[in-house]
Amino acid sequence: MSPNGTFSISKVRPVVLSRIGQPTKLISPITDLNLSVLEKSKQLAAWTAVDQHVKPEHRVIGIGSGSTVPYVVERIVQLGAEANAERVFIPTGFQSKQLIVSSGLNLGDVDQFPTIDVTLDGADEVDRELNCIKGGGACHLREKVLAEAANTFILVADYRKNVEFLGTNFASGIPIEVVPFAYAKVLQNLHHHLGCPQASLRMAIKKAGPVVSDNGNFIIDAPYDQETMKTPYTIMAQIKMLTGVVEVGVFCHMARAAYFGNADGTVTIKWNDGRVEEVAAQA
Numbered sequence: 001m002s003p004n005g006t007f008s009i010s011k012v013r014p015v016v017l018s019r020i021g022q023p024t025k026l027i028s029p030i031t032d033l034n035l036s037v038l039e040k041s042k043q044l045a046a047w048t049a050v051d052q053h054v055k056p057e058h059r060v061i062g063i064g065s066g067s068t069v070p071y072v073v074e075r076i077v078q079l080g081a082e083a084n085a086e087r088v089f090i091p092t093g094f095q096s097k098q099l100i101v102s103s104g105l106n107l108g109d110v111d112q113f114p115t116i117d118v119t120l121d122g123a124d125e126v127d128r129e130l131n132c133i134k135g136g137g138a139c140h141l142r143e144k145v146l147a148e149a150a151n152t153f154i155l156v157a158d159y160r161k162n163v164e165f166l167g168t169n170f171a172s173g174i175p176i177e178v179v180p181f182a183y184a185k186v187l188q189n190l191h192h193h194l195g196c197p198q199a200s201l202r203m204a205i206k207k208a209g210p211v212v213s214d215n216g217n218f219i220i221d222a223p224y225d226q227e228t229m230k231t232p233y234t235i236m237a238q239i240k241m242l243t244g245v246v247e248v249g250v251f252c253h254m255a256r257a258a259y260f261g262n263a264d265g266t267v268t269i270k271w272n273d274g275r276v277e278e279v280a281a282q283a
């Protein structure tokens, strides 16, 4: 890695190391010299996940949202026009729809294809049991539908998202999509009945007023203490029961594996059976 934070190697011999350090399988070489360490880690996670989970026989593929997912699409495009000709790609929102279309891939929707072979998506944070926070980009309603519709749901993220307990680095809280007219009532419930006095309506940056989701709804961010976040299913279920809530950005027991690109060029893979693998590219 160069002092300015970019990878300075033009090509490396790719090797996958298992947990006990034995080479097991080849992965993608590092070839792009211009990406920052953070971007490279996202790319490594995404490419490795595509290489391991997008199978030749897969026909319906879910594409998630965020800044890591473009590398998923980049890798899928590299599989070639012939490999992708018979496939249809299902987006989780406006961003991934644009990505699919601009990449020349076939676009579908989940109402046409309610069963998906594999969905690959980003995450705001993932804990040791593969529970995750999603919705930093306000797409978690469609993301959860595509995660549930998928036979295999895979998370891709950079090293900052790999945590023991949710809420460690992602401090803004649990994203909650609510129907607009109910937002004040949901906030009141969170403040007074669900132990979250800091819950607030997410405001837009380059627009006056609140963030509006792709579904025309508002987003509330609800930060909870670490003790609460140690049992994310409980708080997720309680929030979901509030009338006016459309979806909660906590996904429990859904992912088969999470791929985290690391700053040193390795990838950590956490599996839903508790295994943890280290995948390394060696010069």
Ligand SMILES: O=C(CO)[C@H](O)[C@H](O)COP(=O)(O)O
Pocket (backbone or CB within 6 Å): 064, 065, 066, 067, 068, 069, 121, 122, 123, 124, 133, 134, 135, 136, 137, 138, 139, 140, 143, 157
């Ligand atoms: O949940 C999401 C959007 O609602 C994204 O998947 C999440 O925010 C991760 O994004 P990034 O890859 O940019 O870190």
